[in-house]
Amino acid sequence: MKNSGKKKLSTEPYKGVRDFYPEDMFIQNYIANTMREVVEKYGYAEYSSSILEPAELYEGKTSEEIVNEQTYTFTDRGDRRVTLRPEMTPSVARLVAARKRELAFPLRWYSVPNVFRYERPQRGRLREHWQLNCDIFGVAGIEAEIEIISLAANIMRALGAKDTEYEIRINNRKSLNKLLNEFSVSEEQKKEFLRLLDKRDKIENFDEKAKDILGSEISLDFDIDAETKNIIEELKARNVKNVVFSPTLVRGFDYYTGTVFEVFDLAPGNNRSLFGGGRYDNLLDIFGMENIPAVGFGMGDVTIKDFLETHALLPEYAPNTDLYIATVGPEHIADAQELADKLREQGINVAVNMLDKKIGDQIKTAAKQAIPFLIAVGEDEAKTKNYIIKNLNSGKEIKTKEEEIADKIWSENV
Amino acid sequence: MKNSGKKKLSTEPYKGVRDFYPEDMFIQNYIANTMREVVEKYGYAEYSSSILEPAELYEGKTSEEIVNEQTYTFTDRGDRRVTLRPEMTPSVARLVAARKRELAFPLRWYSVPNVFRYERPQRGRLREHWQLNCDIFGVAGIEAEIEIISLAANIMRALGAKDTEYEIRINNRKSLNKLLNEFSVSEEQKKEFLRLLDKRDKIENFDEKAKDILGSEISLDFDIDAETKNIIEELKARNVKNVVFSPTLVRGFDYYTGTVFEVFDLAPGNNRSLFGGGRYDNLLDIFGMENIPAVGFGMGDVTIKDFLETHALLPEYAPNTDLYIATVGPEHIADAQELADKLREQGINVAVNMLDKKIGDQIKTAAKQAIPFLIAVGEDEAKTKNYIIKNLNSGKEIKTKEEEIADKIWSENV
Numbered sequence: 001m002k003n004s005g006k007k008k009l010s011t012e013p014y015k016g017v018r019d020f021y022p023e024d025m026f027i028q029n030y031i032a033n034t035m036r037e038v039v040e041k042y043g044y045a046e047y048s049s050s051i052l053e054p055a056e057l058y059e060g061k062t063s064e065e066i067v068n069e070q071t072y073t074f075t076d077r078g079d080r081r082v083t084l085r086p087e088m089t090p091s092v093a094r095l096v097a098a099r100k101r102e103l104a105f106p107l108r109w110y111s112v113p114n115v116f117r118y119e120r121p122q123r124g125r126l127r128e129h130w131q132l133n134c135d136i137f138g139v140a141g142i143e144a145e146i147e148i149i150s151l152a153a154n155i156m157r158a159l160g161a162k163d164t165e166y167e168i169r170i171n172n173r174k175s176l177n178k179l180l181n182e183f184s185v186s187e188e189q190k191k192e193f194l195r196l197l198d199k200r201d202k203i204e205n206f207d208e209k210a211k212d213i214l215g216s217e218i219s220l221d222f223d224i225d226a227e228t229k230n231i232i233e234e235l236k237a238r239n240v241k242n243v244v245f246s247p248t249l250v251r252g253f254d255y256y257t258g259t260v261f262e263v264f265d266l267a268p269g270n271n272r273s274l275f276g277g278g279r280y281d282n283l284l285d286i287f288g289m290e291n292i293p294a295v296g297f298g299m300g301d302v303t304i305k306d307f308l309e310t311h312a313l314l315p316e317y318a319p320n321t322d323l324y325i326a327t328v329g330p331e332h333i334a335d336a337q338e339l340a341d342k343l344r345e346q347g348i349n350v351a352v353n354m355l356d357k358k359i360g361d362q363i364k365t366a367a368k369q370a371i372p373f374l375i376a377v378g379e380d381e382a383k384t385k386n387y388i389i390k391n392l393n394s395g396k397e398i399k400t401k402e403e404e405i406a407d408k409i410w411s412e413n414v
Numbered sequence: 415m416k417n418s419g420k421k422k423l424s425t426e427p428y429k430g431v432r433d434f435y436p437e438d439m440f441i442q443n444y445i446a447n448t449m450r451e452v453v454e455k456y457g458y459a460e461y462s463s464s465i466l467e468p469a470e471l472y473e474g475k476t477s478e479e480i481v482n483e484q485t486y487t488f489t490d491r492g493d494r495r496v497t498l499r500p501e502m503t504p505s506v507a508r509l510v511a512a513r514k515r516e517l518a519f520p521l522r523w524y525s526v527p528n529v530f531r532y533e534r535p536q537r538g539r540l541r542e543h544w545q546l547n548c549d550i551f552g553v554a555g556i557e558a559e560i561e562i563i564s565l566a567a568n569i570m571r572a573l574g575a576k577d578t579e580y581e582i583r584i585n586n587r588k589s590l591n592k593l594l595n596e597f598s599v600s601e602e603q604k605k606e607f608l609r610l611l612d613k614r615d616k617i618e619n620f621d622e623k624a625k626d627i628l629g630s631e632i633s634l635d636f637d638i639d640a641e642t643k644n645i646i647e648e649l650k651a652r653n654v655k656n657v658v659f660s661p662t663l664v665r666g667f668d669y670y671t672g673t674v675f676e677v678f679d680l681a682p683g684n685n686r687s688l689f690g691g692g693r694y695d696n697l698l699d700i701f702g703m704e705n706i707p708a709v710g711f712g713m714g715d716v717t718i719k720d721f722l723e724t725h726a727l728l729p730e731y732a733p734n735t736d737l738y739i740a741t742v743g744p745e746h747i748a749d750a751q752e753l754a755d756k757l758r759e760q761g762i763n764v765a766v767n768m769l770d771k772k773i774g775d776q777i778k779t780a781a782k783q784a785i786p787f788l789i790a791v792g793e794d795e796a797k798t799k800n801y802i803i804k805n806l807n808s809g810k811e812i813k814t815k816e817e818e819i820a821d822k823i824w825s826e827n828v
């Protein structure tokens with residue numbers, strides 16, 4: 001294995017993760033930037049942390065299935081147990097706990113971290129994905145839920161989704177807990193039931209398995225609680241009208257303490273949960289601290305990209321490079337560079353040919369990279385400083401002076 | 415360990431990695447965005463990949479010290495050996511190799527990945543850092559070196575560095591190889607010598623150790639080669655004048671085949687290498703493919719941040735939130751939200767109070783979060799739609815109509 005060239009390496013990425021070529025990166029950036037723009041409108045500030053976390057951070061608070069079967073946990077060369085974060089909430093709780101006294105509340109924070117789960121790769125589920133995490137800390141009242149859910153709805157709108165294409169399902173863990181208190185079962189059995197309920201749509205014999213855990217049958221068509229009712233009404237007043245009460249909604253994490261919500265795709269071909277979140281008022285106690293109320297959600301890139309594909313909402317690739325400068329012969333590369341430097345100073349993004357290739361091949365290179373404009377530099381151009389800008393999309397050409405190139409490209413007047 | 419609340423968890427991050435609070439994230443974004451802006455000026459397109467890579471990718475090509483002692487390598491639950499990438503070059507080579515036929519050359523790519531090394535954390539060296547990687551593929555001539563090095567210099571300028579504050583050292587591996595060919599030693603011994611030379615400034619008894627490897631003494635004051643001479647001249651013609659020939663420069667990676675360069679901080683208190691790169695024309699052969707010439711560099715956030723601190727070039731924190739809306743009483747939160755939504759539509763980023771706190775405390779919250787403007791909403795404001803915008807930096811206040819708030823904030827005319 002030591003020497004190269006002997007054994008051919010595969011060019012495949014590690015199983016269940018993705019490579020992002022410029023066309024893929026464009027979509028990633030489009031999704032992340034749209035998210036950022038909306039959350040910043042609501043006054044959320046960006047934070048971040050490392051993907052490496054002490055393994056203890058997840059033990060006991062994230063769902064048991066995730067910790068036992070789905071984390072990437074290993075021992076480092078210094079005998080520390082390390083986990084690649086499977087989600088961001090424990091990390092953000094750690095950051096808040098560490099500076100609780102200095103921070104000013106309400107605290108609005110967001111991040112777009114990558115998170116890791118060891119699972120069988122399938123549609124909508126990969127081993128690594130990026131996820132907007134958006135949280136408000138320090139608000140015990142339903143104003144927090146209203147802001148967080150309307151923010152989520154406004155990201156969907158900013159991505160081009162119509163309100164009729166998805167719905168926001170909402171429930172309250174307190175109602176589920178109240179219902180479970182009627183059964184004489186342990187706290188662990190209650191958690192087990194909630195995790196079963198979370199997977200209800202994916203498993204068979206739900207009723208039977210529920211009975212096994214709780215000892216008798218359970219009816220889940222309870223009435224809406226006052227808190228959820230208020231949240232739905234207030235959201236409607238703030239123009240978020242596709243919200244429905246969903247008594248079977250639970251969400252996977254053990255740490256939710258109140259409201260839980262989920263954004264659900266209504267498209268026949270993609271009928272499933274897109275993302276969700278909820279209230280977690282007790283997460284700081286793992287650090288031995290007085291709690292801070294918190295509401296947040298995580299919105300993953302893989303499911304959102306599938307949603308955008310399903311609803312034909314993905315934008316077409318456009319690189320950030322505006323102009324390709326081709327050269328009639330290699331002797332004009334220096335002239336091309338000089339022109340490029342001048343245009344860069346005016347804010348145009350310019351790539352320059354560096355190879356001894358035919359003009360036709362250079363145009364093909366620019367077109368393949370989807371660069372919209374091209375100028376060829378030869379003896380005439382170098383002498384007269386007059387150039388022809390070619391629009392590679394329309395094929396249209398216009399003649400222009402050097403000092404007008406930037407304006408023409410800015411205004412796309414070619 | 416299972417139950418929470420029993421054992422207190424630490425709020426510290428994993429050893430040698432960083433948490434990024436909004437103030438830290440602001441600096442990270444400032445550095446990364448400045449890098450992006452410059453590389454995109456030169457027509458580089460962004461790509462990315464996962465931090466998880468098959469372990470074989472690094473065996474034999476990255477430096478031996480890094481692979482044997484400094485990688486994070488573990489076995490996943492499916493018995494695959496996985497490495498957290500210690501650098502980006504093998505990954506980008508993998509991406510290029512996988513689509514070699516479809517890609518158009520010259521290919522200009524960049525990425526800002528995080529990379530991982532298990533080492534003792536110290537100034538300028540952490541276990542995780544972010545690194546601009548910028549590469550041009552498909553150009554065998556020195557035009558590639560000239561573009562890459564002038565691009566690196568222009569990032570330094572965009573970050574505010576003066577040309578006198580750093581120098582660009584340049585050498586050619588071919589000269590070193592030619593020199594080593596005069597010694598009858600194995601290829602492995604040559605590599606060992608180059609790695610020793612790379613650490614010359616940090617170790618004692620370099621001469622003695624070099625003699626141990628090569629069998630006899632070596633003199634390193636050889637003349638500049640024609641290629642390096644041309645590169646330096648061309649760079650000077652393109653206004654990059656702080657370039658010097660450095661016959662002892664080698665750079666750590668085994669895969670360099672020609673030019674190597676390094677940006678070196680000249681500040682007395684921070685006298686050290688900031689970042690570097692070089693030409694690596696053979697990296698595709700690990701995939702059993704015909705090679706593509708390549709030149710690139712990696713520029714890390716930790717050393718750059720230290721440089722900016724040393725030279726007093728770090729910008730002051732300014733959040734993306736423009737306005738905080740305070741409420742005279744909790745009964746005005748709904749009015750505040752309504753105003754906030756209107757202003758958001760006009761492009762203003764607004765955070766709204768949600769707590770029953772005194773106005774003075776709300777102003778403190780806004781000031782602590784460094785939000786520049788504040789409006790308080792009470793009965794009068796809700797009725798008259800006239801508001802007072804307070805500039806929290808200057809203390810200045812102006813009275814304004816609802817429809818003029820956005821303009822006043824945009825123009826910072828408060």
